[in-house]
Amino acid sequence: MSGPAAFVPKLVSALRTYDRAQFARDAVAGVIVGIVALPLAIAFAIASGVSPERGLWTAIIAGFLISALGGSRVQIGGPTGAFVVIVYGIIQQYGLDGLMVATLMAGVILVVMGFAGFGTAISFIPHPLVTGFTSGIALIIFSSQVKDFLGLRMGAVPASFVGKWSAFFEHMSAATPAAMVIGLVALAIIMLWPKVSRRIPGPLVALLVTSVAARLLHLPVETIGTRFGNINASLPHPAMPHLTIEQLTGLVGPAFTIALLAAIESLLSAVVADGMIGGRHRPNMELVAQGVANFVSPLFGGIPATGAIARTATNVKNGGRTPVAGIIHSATLLVVTLFAGRWAAYIPMAALAAILLVVSYHMSDWRGFRSELRSPKSDVVVLLTTFALTVLVDLTVAIGVGMVLAAFLFIRRMASVTNVTVVTDQLDEDGMPRVDERETIDTRRIPAGVEVFEITGPLFFGAAAAFKDTLSSIAERPRVLIIRMRYVSALDSTGMHALSELVHRSRAEGTRVYLAEVHMQPLVALTGSAALDEIGREHLFDSLEQALEAAKTTPAR
DSSP states (O other): OOSGGGGSOHHHHHHTTOOHHHHHHHHHHHHHHHHHHHHHHHHHHHHTTSOHHHHHHIIIIIHHHHHHHOSOSSOOEEOOGGGHHHHHHHHHHHHHHHHHHHHHHHHHHHHHHHHTTTTTGGGGSOHHHHHHHHHHHHHHHHHHTHHHHHTOOOSOOOSSHHHHHHHHHHTGGGOOHHHHHHHHHHHHHHHHGGGTOSSSOHHHHHHHHHHHHHHHTTOOOOBHHHHHOSOOOSOOOOOOOOOOHHHHHHTHHHHHHHHHHHHHHHHHHHHHHHHHHTOOOOHHHHHHHHHHHHHHGGGGTOOOOEEOHHHHHHHHHTTOOSHHHHHHHHHHHHHHHHHHGGGGGGOBHHHHHHHHHHHHHHHHOHHHHHHHTTSOHHHHHHHHHHHHHHHHTOHHHHHHHHHHHHHHHHHHHHHHHOEEEEGGGGBOTTSOBOTTOHHHHTTOOOOTTEEEEEEESOBSTTTHHHHHHHHTTOSSOOSEEEEEEEEOOOBOHHHHHHHHHHHHHHHHTTOEEEEESOOHHHHHHHTTSHHHHHHOGGGEESSHHHHHHHHHTSOOO
């Protein structure tokens, strides 16, 4: 979608035909999603290395802005598992102020991306790359919860993936039986509760049951309160971070990673939601809303946010059809945080770990990962490289290398599509077309001393070398070289340079070069270029017949 309507929030459009019946459905959906979001916001915040209330305020503030300003009717925003790894890494290296600055910068980047029309371009990111780093993040989240799920009594967990698992195995004998029981009970409730009720979210039931059990039975398990102290349920005050110029420079990479992850996940979620409601989101407005949310949220202590696929699906399944449901979801979280937030201190860490283990399982999409392994080899290389770099090195590196690798493999694949063939060889010695070639060559006769080559596919930088190699294989230099370009759909500057080099070299060898049947895009690209000056406008012909007629009157060398 383009034009002014592309930057109109869906809330504005939805309110034009809004009625009480839809408000009732949105209210029910909003309250349910708010309850679902409560344990997830706390769990994602803790897994990211920040206090629980930061996750809650992210869901409240960012969730409200994403719904109020977004380009999707049913998108629910907030903290998600995709950010856990990058947020944890930024905090370890730059602290909370560094996270705030990186998120603010990401917000600005997202707004710029939206107004620049990048919303539709995000769909061009290869699926193997998305699957690779999503599965990698899921594995890292899973690994980060092993300590709390088992109640391992150990010091700080190593940052590296291999180091984590080595430390876990070394301290396996120090597991806490009570924490393991709490974790397993929570896991069982989450998995089995949907058979009892789909209205009341299983994670919430798991937290309530395990918190009450741990409190009444005086179980020796770590809770949110014992690790973080009492949760500050009061309204946060805006604050600006303090960082040096050197630190700001170092945060550019993480900021772009946050922006890219937010863009990809929010638009994927919006696409999934479109399929569920038969709608159509406004991708560029969605990016603008994500940018505003990620700029405002850290000012109030929040962490990065984006569209959450699971919560968005929950919203749709419970009747939400307008952004009002998302706004009510934020209001529900606000009320719960202000009036019942202090009770969250009794939640066992093992129960939160169980929630995140389930999240990581669903996030891994192992079936999709397995099916991608049966894709072409180039896609498998992108998938496994991105996955390995995400797990073993760094998410920022994984995305950067994955994008570059996917681009190179795509260029290689596109270059193989471009072919340069000798049309002259398609004629018999009498100058007549061979069998099955009448549509291609018709019944024309190629004059002596004339060679005709045909290019099929885009003539761009990836195919320029093959073009040069093929034409350099001409044994005897002809009087006229005709290049038929009826199937050349695109021409870039490298392709034009290759043509210019060919004309310059051929002229020195006494050969004239004619171009025939040049289509619109290549013709527009050539117009006004130095390549056209080299070729000469008089050597461009609308048809091969015209080029052959001109070749008949072209004098010999």
